[in-house]
Amino acid sequence: MAETLESLVFKPVQELAVDCKTIPERYILKCPDEAFYVDPPVIDIPVIDLNLIQSPSPSADQVLEKLRTSLSSCGCVQVIGHGMTNSLLDQVHSIGRDFFALPLEEKRKCLRTAEGSEGYGNASAHSDQIHNWSDRLYLTTSPEDQRKLKFWPQNPENFRETLQEYTEKLVLLNKVVLKALSRSLNLKESCFLDQYGENTHLLTRFNYYPPCPRPDLALGIKEHSDATFITFLLPDNEVGGLQVLKDDHWFRVPTVPNALFINIGDQVEIMSNGIFKSPLHRVVTNSERERLTVAVFCTPDSSRYIEPAEALISEKSPRLYKKVNNYVRIYFENFQQGRRGIEAVKI
Numbered sequence: 011m012a013e014t015l016e017s018l019v020f021k022p023v024q025e026l027a028v029d030c031k032t033i034p035e036r037y038i039l040k041c042p043d044e045a046f047y048v049d050p051p052v053i054d055i056p057v058i059d060l061n062l063i064q065s066p067s068p069s070a071d072q073v074l075e076k077l078r079t080s081l082s083s084c085g086c087v088q089v090i091g092h093g094m095t096n097s098l099l100d101q102v103h104s105i106g107r108d109f110f111a112l113p114l115e116e117k118r119k120c121l122r123t124a125e126g127s128e129g130y131g132n133a134s135a136h137s138d139q140i141h142n143w144s145d146r147l148y149l150t151t152s153p154e155d156q157r158k159l160k161f162w163p164q165n166p167e168n169f170r171e172t173l174q175e176y177t178e179k180l181v182l183l184n185k186v187v188l189k190a191l192s193r194s195l196n197l198k199e200s201c202f203l204d205q206y207g208e209n210t211h212l213l214t215r216f217n218y219y220p221p222c223p224r225p226d227l228a229l230g231i232k233e234h235s236d237a238t239f240i241t242f243l244l245p246d247n248e249v250g251g252l253q254v255l256k257d258d259h260w261f262r263v264p265t266v267p268n269a270l271f272i273n274i275g276d277q278v279e280i281m282s283n284g285i286f287k288s289p290l291h292r293v294v295t296n297s298e299r300e301r302l303t304v305a306v307f308c309t310p311d312s313s314r315y316i317e318p319a320e321a322l323i324s325e326k327s328p329r330l331y332k333k334v335n336n337y338v339r340i341y342f343e344n345f346q347q348g349r350r351g352i353e354a355v356k357i
């Protein structure tokens with residue numbers, strides 16, 4: 011049978027994983043890279059307390075310097091002081107776990123359709139591409155009038171109110187972080203936020219990775235960078251799997267309990283004229299335990315133009331990227347051809 015979107019989304023990886031001793035061909039990487047199943051070293055990334063940079067002070071300057079150094083070397087940091095209680099973070103995990111634990115019939119009420127990416131399904135891939143060993147629930151969470159509530163689970167009961175609370179906090183946090191990024195580069199505080207615009211566009215993705223019988227052959231998510239401004243990741247507190255590429259080597263990302271992991275997306279790499287790196291990252295699987303993470307992707311309205319900040323351009327550091335709008339479209343057009351969108355917008 012031809013693999014239509016329907017036939018693929020009807021076969022969640024979670025269902026395949028039950029009693030499965032081997033994995034279907036379409037998940038098997040052609041040239042598995044040894045580094046992903048022989049655990050690579052842990053990456054040394056700072057844990058930044060955002061409370062320390064709220065107002066100008068010498069200690070705030072030190073924290074901003076740490077932020078700048080980390081984002082320009084590996085493109086990611088862990089943050090605490092993010093304004094969310096541990097209990098909220100636990101609840102966000104729980105609603106994800108509870109949703110994926112529901113019977114298939116119940117989850118299918120939120121099933122993705124052929125027209126879009128929102129809803130419940132496995133990660134779509136073209137039939138000639140290798141598939142990810144993961145399922146997802148993908149929802150626009152902000153702005154509120156763009157939500158497609160038909161994809162929002164009614165079950166677990168507290169799903170909507172918990173996601174609402176998390177989203178409200180992230181809308182604020184996104185602003186705090188974008189201001190901090192500008193300050194760390196000695197730019198006007200509103201520099202990146204002005205390019206972002208008023209509408210905080212957030213897409214939330216619950217990533218569910220079932221145990222995989224052959225972690226040496228498949229990836230939970232293949233190597234990619236994010237098309238975002240920035241991405242907030244609520245990691246799984248107990249099960250690791252995220253790896254980041256730095257200086258051509260893969261590193262394991264450690265989990266810091268109750269911290270959020272932030273990675274730079276391609277659009278901040280563009281605005282920072284390449285000073286901040288949008289890192290390639292991937293997720294490895296394991297044969298023992300399921301894993302659940304919640305990624306929140308922050309992007310501006312597609313109509314907004316973004317470009318390298320004028321103040322970062324000089325004779326010594328010429329402009330490296332074009333002015334573009336709807337970068338997410340550029341990203342996906344290139345992604346489908348196996349290329350990076352960021353390369354397409356380089357001058």
Ligand SMILES: O=C(O)CCC(=O)C(=O)O
Binds near residue numbers: 291
């Ligand atoms: O689950 C993870 O650790 C990372 C997820 C990710 O990279 C993504 O959703 O884009």
Ligand SMILES: [Fe+2]
Binds near residue numbers: 236291
């Ligand atoms: Fe990602």
